[in-house]
Amino acid sequence: MSPETVANLLKEIERKDLSTAAHTWRVVLYARALCEAFGVDHDTIALVTQGAALHDVGKLDVPDEILQKPDRLTPDEFEIIKIHPVTGYARMIDLDIEEEPILNLVRYHHERWDGLGYPFKLKGEDIPVGARFFAVIDSFDAMTSIRPYRREIGEGAAERALQEIEAGSGNRYAPEAAELFVKLFRTGGLDHILHYFNDVSPVPEFHTAQMAQLDKIAKRKTAG
Secondary structure: OOHHHHHHHHHHHHHHOOOHHHHHHHHHHHHHHHHHHOOOOHHHHHHHHHHHHOOOHHHHHOOHHHHOOOOOOOHHHHHHHOOHHHHHHHHHHHOOOOOHHHHHHHHHOOOOOOOOOOOOOOOHHHOOHHHHHHHHHHHHHHHOOOEOOEOOOOOOHHHHHHHHHHHHEOOOEOHHHHHHHHHHHHOOOOHHHHHHOOOOOOOOOHHHHHHHHHHHHHHHHHHO
């Protein structure tokens, strides 16, 4: 997928949901850090980065009154929200996106290790590995960021989120994903992300950094 396509989709998502920019930066950086910890190759990291950035593209099809609702969603409203991985995947297919790291994050990021996720109720190792790890990342960010239904998060949010992830290991989250994320954060490998890319501080435009990253990868290929 071209950087321009990523940038244009992100602008659409940000217009739909004004809280998206900082969230996008954080989940991208968390995903990149986990990939690097696993020794993933640069080309795959670039694809994972794109998938992380676009994981919620299906929310473009969710009505504003549901997406921005300041109160708890009704069961019917939540059923509409639960369709966004499917509509996001459909958008990727319409754009002729074929790279699995991108498609897997868009389609499966709300599946759970115990099979109680959505929309497909995949379980355990049936969930692609990238989506298993991204489920932890997305949950952590949801618990540590401002949302329409939660304007204050308070001090200690990160530690409380880590404790919830540990409690969910083996049921909600893949054990290896929960363990690595918690370890990286508690040893200082991730805490700077939440510090610098938060819901108060301004964030740079994502596509600028994305372009720079892809340029670096291209230069490495040429040099090799």
